[in-house]
Amino acid sequence: MDELLQEMITPAPSRSDKARRRRLVSTFAIVTLAVVGITALTTSALFTDNEAIVGGAITTGTVDLSTSGVLTFDVPAQGLAPGDAAFATVDVKNTGSLAYRYAVQYQATDVPVPPATAPTASLSSQLSLKSYVLGSGGVGSCDHTGTDAAAPLASVGPTLTTTGLTAFIGDPAQGAQTGDQTLAATDVQTLCFRVDLPTTTTNEFQSTSTTITLRFDAEQTVNN
Structure with missing residues:
Protein backbone atom coordinates (compact mmCIF):
# COMPACT_ATOMS: atom_id res chain seq x y z
CA MET A 1 0.00 0.00 0.00
CA ALA A 45 52.67 23.88 -27.19
CA LEU A 46 55.17 26.77 -26.66
CA PHE A 47 56.45 29.42 -29.04
CA THR A 48 60.29 29.40 -29.00
CA ASP A 49 63.15 31.21 -30.69
CA ASN A 50 66.97 31.02 -30.72
CA GLU A 51 69.94 32.77 -32.26
CA ALA A 52 73.61 31.75 -32.66
CA ILE A 53 76.50 34.20 -32.99
CA VAL A 54 79.98 33.46 -34.33
CA GLY A 55 82.96 35.09 -32.61
CA GLY A 56 86.03 36.47 -34.33
CA ALA A 57 89.07 34.29 -34.96
CA ILE A 58 91.29 33.43 -31.98
CA THR A 59 94.86 33.52 -33.27
CA THR A 60 98.04 32.43 -31.54
CA GLY A 61 101.28 34.37 -31.70
CA THR A 62 104.59 33.05 -32.98
CA VAL A 63 108.06 32.59 -31.53
CA ASP A 64 110.48 32.66 -34.46
CA LEU A 65 114.25 32.93 -33.98
CA SER A 66 116.56 33.24 -36.95
CA THR A 67 120.27 34.02 -37.27
CA SER A 68 122.52 35.42 -39.93
CA GLY A 69 123.79 31.94 -40.72
CA VAL A 70 127.24 30.34 -40.67
CA LEU A 71 129.61 31.16 -37.82
CA THR A 72 132.68 32.32 -39.72
CA PHE A 73 135.73 33.30 -37.69
CA ASP A 74 138.22 35.67 -39.32
CA VAL A 75 141.10 33.21 -39.08
CA PRO A 76 144.17 34.44 -40.99
CA ALA A 77 145.03 32.53 -44.14
CA GLN A 78 148.18 31.21 -42.49
CA GLY A 79 146.21 30.00 -39.46
CA LEU A 80 146.31 31.05 -35.81
CA ALA A 81 149.52 31.34 -33.87
CA PRO A 82 149.78 31.14 -30.09
CA GLY A 83 148.48 34.42 -28.63
CA ASP A 84 146.11 35.10 -31.57
CA ALA A 85 142.35 35.57 -31.44
CA ALA A 86 139.68 35.12 -34.11
CA PHE A 87 136.32 36.92 -34.22
CA ALA A 88 132.86 36.29 -35.68
CA THR A 89 129.50 38.05 -35.47
CA VAL A 90 126.00 36.59 -35.52
CA ASP A 91 122.74 38.50 -35.85
CA VAL A 92 119.93 37.07 -33.75
CA LYS A 93 116.55 38.12 -35.13
CA ASN A 94 113.04 37.93 -33.67
CA THR A 95 110.88 37.46 -36.75
CA GLY A 96 107.84 36.35 -34.76
CA SER A 97 105.00 38.30 -33.16
CA LEU A 98 105.88 37.54 -29.52
CA ALA A 99 108.79 38.68 -27.38
CA TYR A 100 111.14 35.85 -26.48
CA ARG A 101 114.17 35.03 -24.39
CA TYR A 102 116.92 32.90 -25.82
CA ALA A 103 119.92 30.92 -24.70
CA VAL A 104 122.94 29.62 -26.59
CA GLN A 105 124.66 26.25 -26.32
CA TYR A 106 127.97 25.33 -27.92
CA GLN A 107 129.96 22.26 -28.89
CA ALA A 108 133.48 21.98 -30.31
CA THR A 109 134.43 19.28 -32.81
CA ASP A 110 138.05 18.47 -33.57
CA VAL A 111 138.60 18.03 -37.30
CA PRO A 112 140.71 15.07 -38.46
CA VAL A 113 143.71 15.92 -40.63
CA PRO A 114 145.34 13.80 -43.33
CA PRO A 115 147.00 10.67 -41.89
CA ALA A 116 150.46 11.62 -43.09
CA THR A 117 150.56 14.62 -40.79
CA ALA A 118 147.96 13.55 -38.21
CA PRO A 119 148.73 15.13 -34.84
CA THR A 120 147.81 13.44 -31.60
CA ALA A 121 146.64 16.66 -29.93
CA SER A 122 143.08 18.07 -30.01
CA LEU A 123 142.94 21.81 -30.59
CA SER A 124 139.71 22.09 -28.57
CA SER A 125 141.73 21.51 -25.43
CA GLN A 126 143.59 24.80 -26.01
CA LEU A 127 140.84 27.19 -27.08
CA SER A 128 138.65 29.54 -25.07
CA LEU A 129 135.38 31.04 -26.30
CA LYS A 130 133.87 34.37 -25.28
CA SER A 131 130.76 36.26 -26.36
CA TYR A 132 129.79 39.93 -26.25
CA VAL A 133 126.79 42.04 -27.23
CA LEU A 134 127.81 44.25 -30.13
CA GLY A 135 126.29 47.71 -30.35
CA SER A 136 123.89 49.40 -27.92
CA GLY A 137 124.85 48.48 -24.35
CA GLY A 138 127.75 46.33 -25.52
CA VAL A 139 131.12 46.58 -27.23
CA GLY A 140 131.76 49.05 -30.03
CA SER A 141 133.50 46.63 -32.38
CA CYS A 142 134.06 42.91 -32.72
CA ASP A 143 137.86 42.87 -32.61
CA HIS A 144 140.77 43.32 -30.23
CA THR A 145 139.96 47.02 -29.79
CA GLY A 146 136.38 46.39 -28.79
CA THR A 147 136.84 43.29 -26.64
CA ASP A 148 140.30 43.24 -25.05
CA ALA A 149 139.22 45.23 -22.00
CA ALA A 150 135.49 44.42 -22.07
CA ALA A 151 133.69 42.05 -19.74
CA PRO A 152 132.24 39.18 -21.81
CA LEU A 153 128.60 38.19 -21.82
CA ALA A 154 129.74 34.57 -21.41
CA SER A 155 133.08 32.80 -21.36
CA VAL A 156 134.32 29.19 -21.38
CA GLY A 157 137.76 27.54 -21.60
CA PRO A 158 140.57 26.95 -22.14
CA THR A 159 139.32 23.50 -23.16
CA LEU A 160 136.04 23.48 -25.01
CA THR A 161 133.49 20.70 -24.57
CA THR A 162 133.33 18.17 -27.41
CA THR A 163 131.00 15.57 -25.90
CA GLY A 164 127.72 17.38 -26.54
CA LEU A 165 125.95 20.72 -26.52
CA THR A 166 126.74 22.68 -23.37
CA ALA A 167 125.08 25.79 -21.96
CA PHE A 168 127.03 28.91 -22.89
CA ILE A 169 124.84 32.03 -22.89
CA GLY A 170 121.98 31.64 -20.42
CA ASP A 171 120.25 28.31 -20.02
CA PRO A 172 117.78 26.60 -22.38
CA ALA A 173 115.70 25.34 -19.44
CA GLN A 174 112.16 26.73 -19.38
CA GLY A 175 111.70 30.05 -17.61
CA ALA A 176 113.98 33.00 -16.99
CA GLN A 177 117.56 31.91 -16.29
CA THR A 178 120.67 33.92 -15.50
CA GLY A 179 122.28 35.13 -18.73
CA ASP A 180 119.23 34.61 -20.95
CA GLN A 181 118.88 37.30 -23.63
CA THR A 182 115.51 38.92 -24.39
CA LEU A 183 114.30 40.22 -27.74
CA ALA A 184 111.05 42.05 -28.48
CA ALA A 185 109.13 41.21 -31.65
CA THR A 186 111.02 42.35 -34.80
CA ASP A 187 114.17 43.25 -32.79
CA VAL A 188 117.70 42.19 -33.78
CA GLN A 189 120.68 41.64 -31.47
CA THR A 190 124.21 41.18 -32.77
CA LEU A 191 126.55 38.95 -30.84
CA CYS A 192 130.33 38.97 -31.11
CA PHE A 193 132.21 35.71 -30.54
CA ARG A 194 135.90 35.56 -29.79
CA VAL A 195 138.16 32.48 -29.84
CA ASP A 196 141.59 32.70 -28.20
CA LEU A 197 144.62 30.46 -28.62
CA PRO A 198 146.87 30.98 -25.60
CA THR A 199 150.57 31.74 -25.81
CA THR A 200 151.26 28.52 -23.90
CA THR A 201 150.13 26.35 -26.82
CA THR A 202 152.93 23.90 -27.77
CA ASN A 203 154.22 22.47 -31.07
CA GLU A 204 152.00 19.40 -30.94
CA PHE A 205 148.99 21.60 -31.84
CA GLN A 206 150.42 22.76 -35.16
CA SER A 207 148.15 22.00 -38.14
CA THR A 208 145.20 21.08 -35.93
CA SER A 209 141.67 22.26 -36.49
CA THR A 210 138.41 22.60 -34.57
CA THR A 211 134.89 23.72 -35.50
CA ILE A 212 132.41 25.29 -33.11
CA THR A 213 128.66 24.72 -33.31
CA LEU A 214 126.25 27.15 -31.67
CA ARG A 215 122.62 26.31 -30.95
CA PHE A 216 120.09 29.05 -30.19
CA ASP A 217 116.94 28.14 -28.20
CA ALA A 218 114.08 30.63 -27.79
CA GLU A 219 110.89 30.62 -25.70
CA GLN A 220 108.08 33.10 -25.15
CA THR A 221 108.42 35.54 -22.27
CA VAL A 222 104.72 36.26 -21.70
CA ASN A 223 103.24 33.99 -19.00
CA ASN A 224 106.61 32.36 -18.64
Whole structure:
Protein backbone atom coordinates (compact mmCIF):
# COMPACT_ATOMS: atom_id res chain seq x y z
CA MET A 1 0.00 0.00 0.00
CA ASP A 2 2.80 2.42 0.90
CA GLU A 3 4.61 1.59 -2.28
CA LEU A 4 1.48 2.27 -4.31
CA LEU A 5 1.13 5.70 -2.68
CA GLN A 6 4.79 6.47 -3.32
CA GLU A 7 4.41 5.64 -6.99
CA MET A 8 1.36 7.89 -7.21
CA ILE A 9 3.26 10.80 -5.56
CA THR A 10 6.53 10.30 -7.46
CA PRO A 11 5.83 8.43 -10.64
CA ALA A 12 8.69 6.41 -12.16
CA PRO A 13 10.42 8.19 -15.00
CA SER A 14 9.45 7.17 -18.45
CA ARG A 15 11.84 5.42 -20.80
CA SER A 16 12.26 8.62 -22.76
CA ASP A 17 13.30 10.48 -19.59
CA LYS A 18 15.90 7.86 -18.78
CA ALA A 19 17.37 8.11 -22.25
CA ARG A 20 17.52 11.90 -22.02
CA ARG A 21 19.34 11.72 -18.71
CA ARG A 22 21.87 9.29 -20.14
CA ARG A 23 22.44 11.69 -23.04
CA LEU A 24 22.99 14.57 -20.62
CA VAL A 25 25.45 12.55 -18.60
CA SER A 26 27.24 11.46 -21.77
CA THR A 27 27.22 14.98 -23.14
CA PHE A 28 28.70 16.31 -19.90
CA ALA A 29 31.38 13.66 -19.94
CA ILE A 30 32.22 14.38 -23.56
CA VAL A 31 32.37 18.13 -22.96
CA THR A 32 34.53 17.61 -19.90
CA LEU A 33 36.93 15.37 -21.81
CA ALA A 34 37.03 17.83 -24.68
CA VAL A 35 37.94 20.67 -22.34
CA VAL A 36 40.65 18.59 -20.73
CA GLY A 37 42.02 17.77 -24.15
CA ILE A 38 42.13 21.44 -25.25
CA THR A 39 43.83 22.38 -22.00
CA ALA A 40 46.42 19.71 -22.53
CA LEU A 41 47.11 20.90 -26.07
CA THR A 42 47.29 24.50 -24.96
CA THR A 43 49.84 23.95 -22.15
CA SER A 44 52.21 21.66 -24.11
CA ALA A 45 52.67 23.88 -27.19
CA LEU A 46 55.17 26.77 -26.66
CA PHE A 47 56.45 29.42 -29.04
CA THR A 48 60.29 29.40 -29.00
CA ASP A 49 63.15 31.21 -30.69
CA ASN A 50 66.97 31.02 -30.72
CA GLU A 51 69.94 32.77 -32.26
CA ALA A 52 73.61 31.75 -32.66
CA ILE A 53 76.50 34.20 -32.99
CA VAL A 54 79.98 33.46 -34.33
CA GLY A 55 82.96 35.09 -32.61
CA GLY A 56 86.03 36.47 -34.33
CA ALA A 57 89.07 34.29 -34.96
CA ILE A 58 91.29 33.43 -31.98
CA THR A 59 94.86 33.52 -33.27
CA THR A 60 98.04 32.43 -31.54
CA GLY A 61 101.28 34.37 -31.70
CA THR A 62 104.59 33.05 -32.98
CA VAL A 63 108.06 32.59 -31.53
CA ASP A 64 110.48 32.66 -34.46
CA LEU A 65 114.25 32.93 -33.98
CA SER A 66 116.56 33.24 -36.95
CA THR A 67 120.27 34.02 -37.27
CA SER A 68 122.52 35.42 -39.93
CA GLY A 69 123.79 31.94 -40.72
CA VAL A 70 127.24 30.34 -40.67
CA LEU A 71 129.61 31.16 -37.82
CA THR A 72 132.68 32.32 -39.72
CA PHE A 73 135.73 33.30 -37.69
CA ASP A 74 138.22 35.67 -39.32
CA VAL A 75 141.10 33.21 -39.08
CA PRO A 76 144.17 34.44 -40.99
CA ALA A 77 145.03 32.53 -44.14
CA GLN A 78 148.18 31.21 -42.49
CA GLY A 79 146.21 30.00 -39.46
CA LEU A 80 146.31 31.05 -35.81
CA ALA A 81 149.52 31.34 -33.87
CA PRO A 82 149.78 31.14 -30.09
CA GLY A 83 148.48 34.42 -28.63
CA ASP A 84 146.11 35.10 -31.57
CA ALA A 85 142.35 35.57 -31.44
CA ALA A 86 139.68 35.12 -34.11
CA PHE A 87 136.32 36.92 -34.22
CA ALA A 88 132.86 36.29 -35.68
CA THR A 89 129.50 38.05 -35.47
CA VAL A 90 126.00 36.59 -35.52
CA ASP A 91 122.74 38.50 -35.85
CA VAL A 92 119.93 37.07 -33.75
CA LYS A 93 116.55 38.12 -35.13
CA ASN A 94 113.04 37.93 -33.67
CA THR A 95 110.88 37.46 -36.75
CA GLY A 96 107.84 36.35 -34.76
CA SER A 97 105.00 38.30 -33.16
CA LEU A 98 105.88 37.54 -29.52
CA ALA A 99 108.79 38.68 -27.38
CA TYR A 100 111.14 35.85 -26.48
CA ARG A 101 114.17 35.03 -24.39
CA TYR A 102 116.92 32.90 -25.82
CA ALA A 103 119.92 30.92 -24.70
CA VAL A 104 122.94 29.62 -26.59
CA GLN A 105 124.66 26.25 -26.32
CA TYR A 106 127.97 25.33 -27.92
CA GLN A 107 129.96 22.26 -28.89
CA ALA A 108 133.48 21.98 -30.31
CA THR A 109 134.43 19.28 -32.81
CA ASP A 110 138.05 18.47 -33.57
CA VAL A 111 138.60 18.03 -37.30
CA PRO A 112 140.71 15.07 -38.46
CA VAL A 113 143.71 15.92 -40.63
CA PRO A 114 145.34 13.80 -43.33
CA PRO A 115 147.00 10.67 -41.89
CA ALA A 116 150.46 11.62 -43.09
CA THR A 117 150.56 14.62 -40.79
CA ALA A 118 147.96 13.55 -38.21
CA PRO A 119 148.73 15.13 -34.84
CA THR A 120 147.81 13.44 -31.60
CA ALA A 121 146.64 16.66 -29.93
CA SER A 122 143.08 18.07 -30.01
CA LEU A 123 142.94 21.81 -30.59
CA SER A 124 139.71 22.09 -28.57
CA SER A 125 141.73 21.51 -25.43
CA GLN A 126 143.59 24.80 -26.01
CA LEU A 127 140.84 27.19 -27.08
CA SER A 128 138.65 29.54 -25.07
CA LEU A 129 135.38 31.04 -26.30
CA LYS A 130 133.87 34.37 -25.28
CA SER A 131 130.76 36.26 -26.36
CA TYR A 132 129.79 39.93 -26.25
CA VAL A 133 126.79 42.04 -27.23
CA LEU A 134 127.81 44.25 -30.13
CA GLY A 135 126.29 47.71 -30.35
CA SER A 136 123.89 49.40 -27.92
CA GLY A 137 124.85 48.48 -24.35
CA GLY A 138 127.75 46.33 -25.52
CA VAL A 139 131.12 46.58 -27.23
CA GLY A 140 131.76 49.05 -30.03
CA SER A 141 133.50 46.63 -32.38
CA CYS A 142 134.06 42.91 -32.72
CA ASP A 143 137.86 42.87 -32.61
CA HIS A 144 140.77 43.32 -30.23
CA THR A 145 139.96 47.02 -29.79
CA GLY A 146 136.38 46.39 -28.79
CA THR A 147 136.84 43.29 -26.64
CA ASP A 148 140.30 43.24 -25.05
CA ALA A 149 139.22 45.23 -22.00
CA ALA A 150 135.49 44.42 -22.07
CA ALA A 151 133.69 42.05 -19.74
CA PRO A 152 132.24 39.18 -21.81
CA LEU A 153 128.60 38.19 -21.82
CA ALA A 154 129.74 34.57 -21.41
CA SER A 155 133.08 32.80 -21.36
CA VAL A 156 134.32 29.19 -21.38
CA GLY A 157 137.76 27.54 -21.60
CA PRO A 158 140.57 26.95 -22.14
CA THR A 159 139.32 23.50 -23.16
CA LEU A 160 136.04 23.48 -25.01
CA THR A 161 133.49 20.70 -24.57
CA THR A 162 133.33 18.17 -27.41
CA THR A 163 131.00 15.57 -25.90
CA GLY A 164 127.72 17.38 -26.54
CA LEU A 165 125.95 20.72 -26.52
CA THR A 166 126.74 22.68 -23.37
CA ALA A 167 125.08 25.79 -21.96
CA PHE A 168 127.03 28.91 -22.89
CA ILE A 169 124.84 32.03 -22.89
CA GLY A 170 121.98 31.64 -20.42
CA ASP A 171 120.25 28.31 -20.02
CA PRO A 172 117.78 26.60 -22.38
CA ALA A 173 115.70 25.34 -19.44
CA GLN A 174 112.16 26.73 -19.38
CA GLY A 175 111.70 30.05 -17.61
CA ALA A 176 113.98 33.00 -16.99
CA GLN A 177 117.56 31.91 -16.29
CA THR A 178 120.67 33.92 -15.50
CA GLY A 179 122.28 35.13 -18.73
CA ASP A 180 119.23 34.61 -20.95
CA GLN A 181 118.88 37.30 -23.63
CA THR A 182 115.51 38.92 -24.39
CA LEU A 183 114.30 40.22 -27.74
CA ALA A 184 111.05 42.05 -28.48
CA ALA A 185 109.13 41.21 -31.65
CA THR A 186 111.02 42.35 -34.80
CA ASP A 187 114.17 43.25 -32.79
CA VAL A 188 117.70 42.19 -33.78
CA GLN A 189 120.68 41.64 -31.47
CA THR A 190 124.21 41.18 -32.77
CA LEU A 191 126.55 38.95 -30.84
CA CYS A 192 130.33 38.97 -31.11
CA PHE A 193 132.21 35.71 -30.54
CA ARG A 194 135.90 35.56 -29.79
CA VAL A 195 138.16 32.48 -29.84
CA ASP A 196 141.59 32.70 -28.20
CA LEU A 197 144.62 30.46 -28.62
CA PRO A 198 146.87 30.98 -25.60
CA THR A 199 150.57 31.74 -25.81
CA THR A 200 151.26 28.52 -23.90
CA THR A 201 150.13 26.35 -26.82
CA THR A 202 152.93 23.90 -27.77
CA ASN A 203 154.22 22.47 -31.07
CA GLU A 204 152.00 19.40 -30.94
CA PHE A 205 148.99 21.60 -31.84
CA GLN A 206 150.42 22.76 -35.16
CA SER A 207 148.15 22.00 -38.14
CA THR A 208 145.20 21.08 -35.93
CA SER A 209 141.67 22.26 -36.49
CA THR A 210 138.41 22.60 -34.57
CA THR A 211 134.89 23.72 -35.50
CA ILE A 212 132.41 25.29 -33.11
CA THR A 213 128.66 24.72 -33.31
CA LEU A 214 126.25 27.15 -31.67
CA ARG A 215 122.62 26.31 -30.95
CA PHE A 216 120.09 29.05 -30.19
CA ASP A 217 116.94 28.14 -28.20
CA ALA A 218 114.08 30.63 -27.79
CA GLU A 219 110.89 30.62 -25.70
CA GLN A 220 108.08 33.10 -25.15
CA THR A 221 108.42 35.54 -22.27
CA VAL A 222 104.72 36.26 -21.70
CA ASN A 223 103.24 33.99 -19.00
CA ASN A 224 106.61 32.36 -18.64
